[in-house]
Amino acid sequence: MNGIDYSQKIPNNVNLSEDKTLQRALEHWQPNYLAWWQDMGPDGSHGFDVYLRTATSVDPAGWAQFDYVKMPEYRWGIFLNQREEGRRIHFGDHKGEEVWQDVPGEHRANLRRIIVTQGDTEPASVEQQRHLGLTAPSMYDLRNLFQVNVEEGRHLWAMVYLLHRHFGRDGREEAEALLERRSGDEDNPRILGAFNERTPDWLAFFMFTYFTDRDGKFQLCALAESGFDPLARTTKFMLTEEAHHMFVGESGVSRAIQRTCEVMNELKTDDPALVRAAGAIDLPTIQRYLNFHYSVTIDLFGADQSSNAAIFYSAGLKGRFEESKRDDDHVLRGGMYRVLEVQDGKLVEKEVPMLNALNEVLRDDFIRDSVAGVERWNKVITKAGLPHRLTVPHKAFNRRIGTLAGVHVSPDGRVVSEAEWNANETKWLPSVEDRAFVASLMGRVVERNKYASWIAPPMVGINRQPIDFEYIRFN
Ligand SMILES: [Fe+2]
Ligand SMILES: [Fe+2]
Secondary structure, eight states, X not given: OOBOBTTSSSOBSSOXXXXXXXXXXXXXXXXXXXXHHHHHSSTTOTTOEEEEEEOSBSSTTTXXXXXXXXXXXXXXXXXXXXXXXXXXXXXXXXXXXXXXXXXXXXXXXXXXHHHHHHHHHHHHHHHHTTTGGGGOSOHHHHHHHHHHHHHHHXXXXXXXXXXXXXXXHHHHHHHHHHHHOOTTOSSSOOSSGGGGSOOOSHHHHHHIIIXXXXXXXXXXXXXXXXXXXXXXXXXXXXXHHHHHHHHHHHHHHHHHHHHXXXXXXXXXXXXXXXXXXXXXXXXXXXXXXXXXXXXXXXGGGOOSSOHHHHHXXXXXXXXXXXXXXXXXXXXXXXXXXXXXXXXXXXXXEEEEEGGGGHHHHHHHHHHHHHHHHHHHHXXXXXHTTOOOXXXXXXXXXXXXXXXXXXXXXXXXXXXXXXXXXXXXXXXXXXXXXXXXXXXXXXXXXXXXXXXXXXXXXXXXXXXXXXXXXXXXXXX
């Protein structure tokens, strides 16, 4: 069955009504989820009618139906891609065996950990972004923020379904805990570091959706290869939603850059102080935000050498990005991969067994993908006739996880002393003063087709609507 049953309390395409115990358990979790949304979802927005897409089926015709919805009434549901008959595990030690429809006992703990870790990021980002609606740069952007938020909520549902359906009592407890942890809470934080950072302003939001939602894409792509078929099917559908989140980030940063370039050309200057005085964000500040979000995000891939990564792969739980397009044996025993380490004060590459380096493999895939978008941002600058360029910092810059956590590395990849780091930190990463300046630009602009001073209008509207469309009715 492809279509989604909306007559149910919980919209789903998994025949939930045929499993009464599971249905009752999820219907018991649902009010707790809604209470979490009321508390921790977008601030002060519960009464707005928002032009949102909702999935009515997982096929191309149905997954993006647009209409006005009050967000607390959004139909969060459980949607898995259709089962592929005869699908087989195509990597690791179980290669060639039929995929699992249930969790194999020996992989239960690892699968639970993978699902909980993924699930935890979803409500975390909603919490991180909950105040941004108060300072939206336009009605169009506010709608995009809310779209991202409701879909992250749905991604939580996707993971909670797996926990309830396949992990019994432990799964139900984990599902409750997903509503109890809080981003940035000292006593009960979210699991991963980047999801406890604040997203204090819209430049941070756009960088987050560009870089950190892209981490989501790569994690989901790796899980879409999983031998645990329900996980593969649910993550495949999540990926269709994720693309819009990255679009929001890429186009948002691009529009900020475009506005900055306009100001630089109008004033014939690249002096940050003059650009700032004209109400735009100077390119060096954009570069520092980029450095921050990029480095924090690449930490999310985990330690460069990890025996867990090897276990997850060999067991068939988590593949590589585009596993089936690679022409190796998909078992990887004996394969080698280069990782970085510091020797005599210098970064050097060393070869390690590839199975242990799979976090690094995924990180490098991510890096290639994110660099491409930064080049598209540079095209905006080139088109404006300006010589400036944005770059991603060296992958050893500002790392907190793995071998590189203990060293200071400059954005251009030199190992530097503590003193040099301290002397340059505010040139390389957003300073308190940068953040205060960006915050000072964040006023709420929500009249139709009006935009804050620091951002250009979008090129096109959502769902082929004009850019001056009434994306939100405030009532
Ligand atoms: Fe997500
Ligand atoms: Fe996302």
